[in-house]
Amino acid sequence: MNLKSGLPFWLIKNGLAKDYRTLDINTETEVLIIGSGITGALCAHFLCEAGVKCIIVDKRMASTGSTTASTAQLQYEIDTYLFELIEKIGEEKAVKAYQKCLESIYTLEKIIKKLKIDGNFEWKSSLYLASNAKDFKELEKEYKIRKKHKLPVKLLNQEELQKKFNIRRKGALYNNCSAQIDTFKLCTEILNYHKKKSGLVVYSHTEITKIVSKKDEIWAYTKKKNTIKAKKIVAAPGFESETLLKEKVMQLNSTYVIVSKPMKDEFLWKERCLIWETARPYLYIRTTQDNRIMVGGLDEEFQDPEKRDALMDEKNEAIIKKFKKLFPDCPIEIDFYWCGTFGETQDGLPYIGEHKDHPNMYFALGYGGNGITFSVIAAEIITDLYLGKETDSSIFSFER
Ligand SMILES: Cc1cc2nc3c(=O)[nH]c(=O)nc-3n(C[C@H](O)[C@H](O)[C@H](O)COP(=O)(O)OP(=O)(O)OC[C@H]3O[C@@H](n4cnc5c(N)ncnc54)[C@H](O)[C@@H]3O)c2cc1C
Numbered sequence: 001m002n003l004k005s006g007l008p009f010w011l012i013k014n015g016l017a018k019d020y021r022t023l024d025i026n027t028e029t030e031v032l033i034i035g036s037g038i039t040g041a042l043c044a045h046f047l048c049e050a051g052v053k054c055i056i057v058d059k060r061m062a063s064t065g066s067t068t069a070s071t072a073q074l075q076y077e078i079d080t081y082l083f084e085l086i087e088k089i090g091e092e093k094a095v096k097a098y099q100k101c102l103e104s105i106y107t108l109e110k111i112i113k114k115l116k117i118d119g120n121f122e123w124k125s126s127l128y129l130a131s132n133a134k135d136f137k138e139l140e141k142e143y144k145i146r147k148k149h150k151l152p153v154k155l156l157n158q159e160e161l162q163k164k165f166n167i168r169r170k171g172a173l174y175n176n177c178s179a180q181i182d183t184f185k186l187c188t189e190i191l192n193y194h195k196k197k198s199g200l201v202v203y204s205h206t207e208i209t210k211i212v213s214k215k216d217e218i219w220a221y222t223k224k225k226n227t228i229k230a231k232k233i234v235a236a237p238g239f240e241s242e243t244l245l246k247e248k249v250m251q252l253n254s255t256y257v258i259v260s261k262p263m264k265d266e267f268l269w270k271e272r273c274l275i276w277e278t279a280r281p282y283l284y285i286r287t288t289q290d291n292r293i294m295v296g297g298l299d300e301e302f303q304d305p306e307k308r309d310a311l312m313d314e315k316n317e318a319i320i321k322k323f324k325k326l327f328p329d330c331p332i333e334i335d336f337y338w339c340g341t342f343g344e345t346q347d348g349l350p351y352i353g354e355h356k357d358h359p360n361m362y363f364a365l366g367y368g369g370n371g372i373t374f375s376v377i378a379a380e381i382i383t384d385l386y387l388g389k390e391t392d393s394s395i396f397s398f399e400r
Contacts (some may be wrong), residue, residue, distance in 0.1 A: 001239045002305035004069040006338030009259045009294070010184035010278060011068050017188040023222055030227040031386065032220055034136065034208050034244065035236035037067035037388040038183050038372055039364045040378035041190040043109060045235045046199035050094045050387055055228060056191070056200065057220075059207035064288055066238045069340035071257055072372060073125055073178040073274045075353060076102035076151065079369045081138065081346035083145045086370050088347050094396045095149045095324070097349060100395075102151065104376035105179050108268050112186070115193050119186025120289055123269045126178035127156075131168045131279035135220045136170035138278065143173060152177045165270050167276075168362045178274050180286050183372060191371040208223040211361070218360040234382055236375075239343040245358065247398070249351050250302035250343040255281075256315040257296040261334040265291070267330045275326075283322050294321050303341050312339055343367040350374035351382050352396035360388070363398075 031047055033040045036058035058065075077097055077104050079083065087095035112121050143155040154174040156164065161172050188237035209222040211233065215294070222227045235244045239252060267288055269275075275285040281299035288294060298315050300308065311382035316337050325333060344367055345351070351365040352374075362382045367373030384391035394400065 002240065003336055004340040005305065005309045008068045008291075009336045010182055010337045011064075012336065013183070014185050014188075017061075017184070018064055018192060020202040020204040023057065023206040023226050023228070024224065026227045027055065029045065029053050029201070031232050031234060032218075032228050032230040033056065033234045033236055034220070035065070035238060035242050036062040036187075036191060036202060036204070037065045038187045039238065039366055039375040039378060040236035042375050043236055043364055043382055044194055044200055045190050046258060046379045046383035047386065048145055048194045048200055050161050050383055052386065054200055055203065055230075057203045057206040057222070057228070059205065059223075061108075062191060062202055062204045063184060063239075066371075067187050068184045068341060069257070069338060070183045070372065071284060071286060071294050072181045072183040073284060074105045074108065074181065074373055075147060075175075075274065075370060076105065076177060076373070077126070077128060078115070078348045079344070081142050082149075082151075083141055084219070085347065086145070089395070089400065096393050097390075098146075098149070098151055100176060100377050101370055101373045105141060105177065105375040107376050107380070108181070109179070111190075117186070117189035117191070119189065120180075120182035121186075122180055122289075123176070124178045124180050124286075125176040127165065127167070127173065127275045128173040129275065129277040130171045131169070131277045133170050135278035139171060139173050147297040153204045153396065160303050165253050165273075167269070179276060181372070211244065213359045213361070231360070234363045234364060235361055236378075238340050239367070241365055242335065245355065245365075247355070247357070248354075248400070249365065250345050251301070253299045253300045253301055253342045253344060254303060254308040254339055255296055255342040256312065256319060256339045257294065257337060258316050258319050258334045259288070260332045260336065261294040261335045262291040263293060263330070263332070264337075267327075269291070269327065283319070284324070284327050292322075292335065293330075295319050297322070308339055312337065315339070349400075350378060351398055352378040353385060353393045353398070354378055355398050
């Protein structure tokens with residue numbers, strides 16, 4: 001699948017990451033992880049920390065799937081409102097899903113501190129803007145239910161929003177428990193760390209085309225006809241799950257991102273908070289450490305790369321126009337732009353854990369706007385499942 005086109009900022013900012021060699025022998029390990037994006041890297045982290053021997057394979061150069069295309073905003077807020085999620089899966093589970101996302105941001109910070117690696121992690125505040133008066137009513141409802149469950153949230157009305165952030169909208173939900181990172185950097189640093197410290201083995205340009213599960217073992221076959229025997233396989237293939245999972249669990253869309261030239265401080269908004277909105281598809285906005293503005297959105301409900309790429313110029317203009325409605329005085333100019341495939345599930349939650357048709361496998365499919373926080377949750381749950389520890393993964397299971 002063609003996951004992205006254009007020039008993702010992170011690849012230019014960081015330069016090419018270390019590449020790994022291609023598998024050209026038959027080998028074995030305890031756990032084989034398919035996919036070296038942020039999800040595979042985090043699964044490797046938790047498993048390696050628990051002393052489990054792991055191999056990671058990737059059909060691309062390591063970490064260059066969707067992880068390079070991400071705008072990497074970390075939010076505990078799921079694409080589905082908490083009050084809507086409660087209607088779908090019940091209060092206890094819905095609140096737990098939100099709490100897990102919140103915890104996962106703290107977990108990611110802890111990992112970065114513990115390994116002494118650099119993922120440009122920064123705590124940020126976040127504004128969820130009401131795109132119209134009707135949506136503000138929904139934000140009021142959402143505020144009450146989040147407050148009831150002690151999730152960090154404030155409700156700003158039109159005047160407060162204007163006064164504090166100079167943004168003209170009906171109102172917003174605000175929290176100061178969000179964050180932003182450079183996912184590509186973080187991902188490559190996790191892999192390098194565990195390669196050196198834990199004996200993690202990484203193979204790039206190694207595609208798994210067939211999997212055969214036997215009683216207590218599982219065999220993966222590569223395109224070049226080598227085999228990897230393991231006790232378990234963790235499937236972290238990002239949006240390309242179709243060769244590994246029989247069931248279709250998500251809808252694939254296309255999304256567009258622009259990055260501005262570095263801006264003078266006076267043109268950046270207060271707290272440089274993350275910004276998104278209630279409209280669907282939504283615009284998502286952040287800044288970078290070198291004072292650029294990154295704006296994504298205007299998603300289309302198709303995944304055809306040709307159709308997607310043909311729209312790139314039009315989408316760039318439309319993104320700038322929408323951004324200017326929010327910040328009319330900001331002289332934003334585009335330096336980088338790209339577009340990418342993006343997967344969403346019906347309820348906004350990821351699929352994590354075992355699947356009845358795929359014995360000896362665990363799936364880590366963190367689809368939706370919270371892909372990275374879901375990756376943290378998936379890595380923790382899967383490690384607990386492998387170690388036989390008690391874990392409550394039912395909220396994210398295929399049977400939910
Ligand atoms: C434009 C954009 C903006 C986003 N913004 C955000 C955001 O602000 N916040 C957020 O949390 N999330 C965001 N996301 C989502 C987030 O980036 C993804 O959820 C995350 O990067 C997925 O990581 P991954 O490791 O699961 O997938 P990937 O990074 O795609 O890694 C999967 C890897 O598996 C490999 N692979 C697949 N199949 C095989 C196979 N058969 N054999 C070998 N290798 C295989 C692929 O080559 C790939 O490298 C965004 C995504 C996009 C595209």
